[in-house]
Amino acid sequence: MTDELFREDATxxxxxxxxxxxxxxxxxxxxxxxxxxxxxQAGDAGVLRLDDGSEVRIVDTxxxxxxxxxVHVPAPESDLSRLQLGQRVIAQIDWQRxxxxxxxxxxxxxxxxxxxxxxxxxxxxxDYARLDFHxxxxxxxxxxxxxxxxxxxxxxxxxxxxxxxxxxxxxxxLVRSMxxxxxxxxxxxxxxxxxxxxxxxxxxTHVANSAEVGAVVVTKIEKKSAxxxxxxxxxxxxx
Ligand SMILES: [Zn+2]
Numbered sequence: 001m002t003d004e005l006f007r008e009d010a011t012x013x014x015x016x017x018x019x020x021x022x023x024x025x026x027x028x029x030x031x032x033x034x035x036x037x038x039x040x041q042a043g044d045a046g047v048l049r050l051d052d053g054s055e056v057r058i059v060d061t062x063x064x065x066x067x068x069x070x071v072h073v074p075a076p077e078s079d080l081s082r083l084q085l086g087q088r089v090i091a092q093i094d095w096q097r098x099x100x101x102x103x104x105x106x107x108x109x110x111x112x113x114x115x116x117x118x119x120x121x122x123x124x125x126x127d128y129a130r131l132d133f134h135x136x137x138x139x140x141x142x143x144x145x146x147x148x149x150x151x152x153x154x155x156x157x158x159x160x161x162x163x164x165x166x167x168x169x170x171x172x173x174l175v176r177s178m179x180x181x182x183x184x185x186x187x188x189x190x191x192x193x194x195x196x197x198x199x200x201x202x203x204x205t206h207v208a209n210s211a212e213v214g215a216v217v218v219t220k221i222e223k224k225s226a227x228x229x230x231x232x233x234x235x236x237x238x239x
Contacts (some may be wrong), residue, residue, distance in 0.1 A: 001068035003031035007160075007190065010102060010205035014092035019085055025064070026071040027056070027083065032091050034061040035098070036070045040122030041105055041204045046093035048072065050082065056089075097126045098205065100235070104129035106158055106194070106206045107148060107216045107233055112176055113198045114147040115139065119176050120228065124204070129233045132224060139229050141218045148216055148233075155211040157195050160202075162188045168201065176200045 002020075005012050012033045021028035027048065037043035043061035050056070057075040064071045072091070074080060104124050108131050112119065121132035133139075168174060168189050192202040194210060207213060215236035222230040 001066075002029060002070040004070070005031055005033050006035050006205055007203065011208070013095045014090055017089055017091050019083060019087045019089065021064075021069075022080065022083055022085060026062070026073040027058075027080075028064060028069055028071055029089070029091060032061075032070055032072070033093055034058065034070065034072055034091060035093075035101075035205050036061045036063045038063060039202060039204045040108075041101055041124040042126070043073075044093045044098055044101075046091070049090040049092060051088060052082075054082070056080070056083070099207075100126040102205050102207045103213050103216070103235075104233060105204045106210065107152075107213050109158075109192065109194055109198045109200070109202070109206070110148050110151045110210060110213065111144065111231060111233070112200070113151065113194070114144055115231070121230075127234070128219070130230055131233075132228050132230045134227055135229055136227055137229075139221050139231060141221055144218045144221075144231065145216075148213075148218070151194075151197060152210050152213045152216070155209055156197050157209055158192070158206050159195075159208075160190055160192050160206070163191055164188055174200055 005015055015033045017029035017031045020030050034044040046058050047055040056078050058072045059075050060073040062071045101124055108129050111131055115133050117133040117135040119131055120134045123130050189201050190203050193199045216233050217236050218231055219234040220232040224230045
């Protein structure tokens with residue numbers, strides 16, 4: 001079980017940690033700032049820095065086979081012979097890449113507020129985000145781009161809190177996603193709230209205020225099936 005520091009503070013860029021498992025799949029730590037692929041959001045990349053100053057490059061982060069395990073996937077060329085169980089490392093994420101995930105992820109919540117239909121797919125990367133809505137009405141690119149810009153400009157605070165599973169069950173409308181149900185069995189569920197805009201279970205990483213999303217545009221709207229409309233987001237300034 002890895003202590004998931006990113007769940008409480010998405011702005012943490014590094015932490016000290018100790019190696020708890022090591023195999024062909026990758027490296028597990030007792031605690032980490034690396035977000036594992038999940039809820040549509042890409043896994044983090046970065047480095048593990050060793051006491052001798054050398055680094056192991058991490059190209060992806062995945063959930064492990066054991067519940068609560070997080071696997072840091074090393075670059076293929078990595079020499080892992082220097083690593084051993086219990087060893088101290090500094091885990092540091094590629095912050096530039098992660099911050100783009102956070103901006104896009106928060107933008108998808110803004111989009112949910114503009115399109116009041118269930119979500120049946122989601123993908124968030126550093127270069128684009130896409131959200132599939134279960135609906136057959138047409139959507140307009142310019143209208144949605146303007147809508148997002150309005151919510152970004154209004155600088156709404158973004159925060160997470162934990163609610164009980166009973167509270168979630170009493171409010172089924174909170175679950176917007178048809179494909180991703182919140183993890184159960186832990187007694188509590190993390191919900192993400194953009195004040196006055198959106199409230200739904202979400203375990204991902206987000207910026208602290210909608211203003212931090214910046215200039216995001218709808219680059220494409222696709223009819224994926226009779227009942228699926230896909231909305232693709234990009235940054236207005238792709239650099
Ligand atoms: Zn989210």
